[in-house]
Amino acid sequence: xxxxxxxxxxxxxxVRRGGRMVGFGGWEMPVQYSSIIAEHTAVRTVAGxxxxxxxxxxxxxxxxAVEFVERLLTxxxxxxxxxxxxxxxxxxxxxRILDDALVSRENDAAGSPVVGLVVNASNRCRVxxxxxxxxxxxxxxxxxxxxxxxxxxxxxxxxxxxxGRLVADAAGAARLAALRGYRGTEAVVAGVPAAVTRTGYTGxxxxxxxxxxxxxxxxxxxxxxxxxxxxxxxxxxxxxxxLRLEAAMPLYGHELREDTDPFAAGLGFAMNVEGRSFPGVExxxxxxxxxxxxxxxxxxxxxxxxxxxxxxxxxxxxxxxGTVTSGSFSPTLGVPIAMANVAAAHAAVGTPLAVRIxxxxxxxRVVRLPFYSxxxx
Amino acid sequence: xxxxxxAPSHEWIRVEESPAAGSVATIGISSYAVEALTDLxxxxxxxxxxxxxxxxxxxxxxxxxxVSDLYAPVGGEIVEVNAALPGTLDTLASDPYGKGWVAxxxxxxxxxxxxxxxQAAYDASVGRK
Numbered sequence: 001x002x003x004x005x006x007x008x009x010x011x012x013x014x015v016r017r018g019g020r021m022v023g024f025g026g027w028e029m030p031v032q033y034s035s036i037i038a039e040h041t042a043v044r045t046v047a048g049x050x051x052x053x054x055x056x057x058x059x060x061x062x063x064x065a066v067e068f069v070e071r072l073l074t075x076x077x078x079x080x081x082x083x084x085x086x087x088x089x090x091x092x093x094x095x096r097i098l099d100d101a102l103v104s105r106e107n108d109a110a111g112s113p114v115v116g117l118v119v120n121a122s123n124r125c126r127v128x129x130x131x132x133x134x135x136x137x138x139x140x141x142x143x144x145x146x147x148x149x150x151x152x153x154x155x156x157x158x159x160x161x162x163x164g165r166l167v168a169d170a171a172g173a174a175r176l177a178a179l180r181g182y183r184g185t186e187a188v189v190a191g192v193p194a195a196v197t198r199t200g201y202t203g204x205x206x207x208x209x210x211x212x213x214x215x216x217x218x219x220x221x222x223x224x225x226x227x228x229x230x231x232x233x234x235x236x237x238x239x240x241x242x243l244r245l246e247a248a249m250p251l252y253g254h255e256l257r258e259d260t261d262p263f264a265a266g267l268g269f270a271m272n273v274e275g276r277s278f279p280g281v282e283x284x285x286x287x288x289x290x291x292x293x294x295x296x297x298x299x300x301x302x303x304x305x306x307x308x309x310x311x312x313x314x315x316x317x318x319x320x321x322g323t324v325t326s327g328s329f330s331p332t333l334g335v336p337i338a339m340a341n342v343a344a345a346h347a348a349v350g351t352p353l354a355v356r357i358x359x360x361x362x363x364x365r366v367v368r369l370p371f372y373s374x375x376x377x
Numbered sequence: 378x379x380x381x382x383x384a385p386s387h388e389w390i391r392v393e394e395s396p397a398a399g400s401v402a403t404i405g406i407s408s409y410a411v412e413a414l415t416d417l418x419x420x421x422x423x424x425x426x427x428x429x430x431x432x433x434x435x436x437x438x439x440x441x442x443x444v445s446d447l448y449a450p451v452g453g454e455i456v457e458v459n460a461a462l463p464g465t466l467d468t469l470a471s472d473p474y475g476k477g478w479v480a481x482x483x484x485x486x487x488x489x490x491x492x493x494x495x496q497a498a499y500d501a502s503v504g505r506k
Contacts, residue, residue: 031442032415034415035415035416036415036416036440036441036442037416037441238416238441238442242441303418303419303463304419304421304439305418305419305439305441305444307444328441328442329416329418329419329441331441336418336419358437358444360421
């Protein structure tokens with residue numbers, strides 16, 4: 001294993017549990033423990049635990065924090081109440097998309113506003129460098145808290161119940177039970193003080209917990225123990241990828257790149273351009289005609305999964321009409337699925353297309369995204 | 378039963394009789410490789426009648442995560458394939474050296490078999506005793 005890969009506070013925990021460690025975004029992470037399909041299915045039916053400590057955890061405090069973040073991100077944040085979380089993009093002055101992220105508002109112990117930003121592991125360094133280049137001389141205290149904290153995602157229909165059993169005090173348990181989607185609170189979970197958010201990257205209900213790095217193993221053990229009888233499994237990045245693909249969540253470097261049109265990628269909701277001036281805003285003033293290429297879902301009508309970079313073909317047309325951005329076998333649907341950028345003329349749901357998969361041309365069909373959405377209760 | 382030989386690329390080959398040019402050998406995928414791949418979802422078999430050289434890709438095996446080529450351990454002509462296998466990929470894990478066979482090959486040059494690993498050498502190469 002390469003020396004230069006970073007290790008999360010749960011690295012040894014993964015190895016002890018038989019995690020197969022691979023390099024991802026500069027970190028040594030488990031791709032799976034047992035089987036990707038078994039871990040995926042556990043999340044869809046029961047619950048799974050993911051170490052997501054590799055994600056960057058950034059924090060803005062000080063009297064200028066709220067105003068600074070409002071001018072930094074594509075998403076409006078100045079109106080966020082404490083406990084609110086939003087999906088946003090991070091752009092630079094050249095209109096390049098540096099990352100996608102979750103931004104959160106909290107108050108510190110003294111009641112002063114604090115803003116959190118969770119960014120992708122692979123983009124953390126350049127996002128931090130970009131933010132540092134934009135900081136005012138005073139008024140904003142910016143911190144990268146990735147290394148002093150750990151982040152654990154518990155995802156699945158039973159996730160909240162399992163975590164809830166570990167909250168001893170009634171007030172904390174009540175806050176957790178009342179927590180809505182894309183909201184955050186604080187709770188002491190298995191004796192560990194945690195920032196808890198009802199967020200995730202699986203298309204399933206669940207929470208993400210940020211805790212001091214030194215407490216990560218204790219918390220992970222407690223969650224696994226509490227969920228054992230239900231069938232909770234520790235899950236790796238392999239299942240995380242098939243889960244997010246079924247939920248049609250974009251992955252930076254695949255559905256989203258520096259030059260992606262966020263409207264074409266279905267991320268227009270993160271682009272609050274009206275009356276705002278985030279870096280590079282000019283490129284994102286939406287053209288009236290709509291995008292010429294759009295992100296679609298494809299079901300491949302054979303057993304052979306399409307993969308990133310494969311050409312999408314239309315009947316009777318020589319040159320490709322699109323490119324696959326992510327593809328795999330869907331454990332939930334039992335068929336290969338893919339997301340692709342396709343010319344708008346071929347993007348309607350039901351359109352028969354094909355994918356060139358190495359030497360074979362496999363028929364495919366445009367389907368509505370997401371491929372999977374959980375039953376809301 | 379004749380001894381298995383292994384290619385470093387994790388295919389096994391077995392020649393039932395004493396190997397000569399024209400002998401038919403059975404080819405499959407080692408249990409180590411099947412366990413390492415996990416979550417198999419697709420397999421592409423070669424065409425019967427196709428000629429392959431030693432080390433040439435003659436098929437594909439694909440897991441949830443990635444696709445891998447299957448390489449011919451020795452050169453020859455594909456004379457039969459296990460047509461049921463792509464529909465029952467679990468067999469690769471449950472019986473990799475029996476019902477999980479992939480193809481039969483009429484071998485060109487039995488000397489090529491000498492370049493392959495025996496069971497002990499292969500097991501050592503993948504860190505198994």
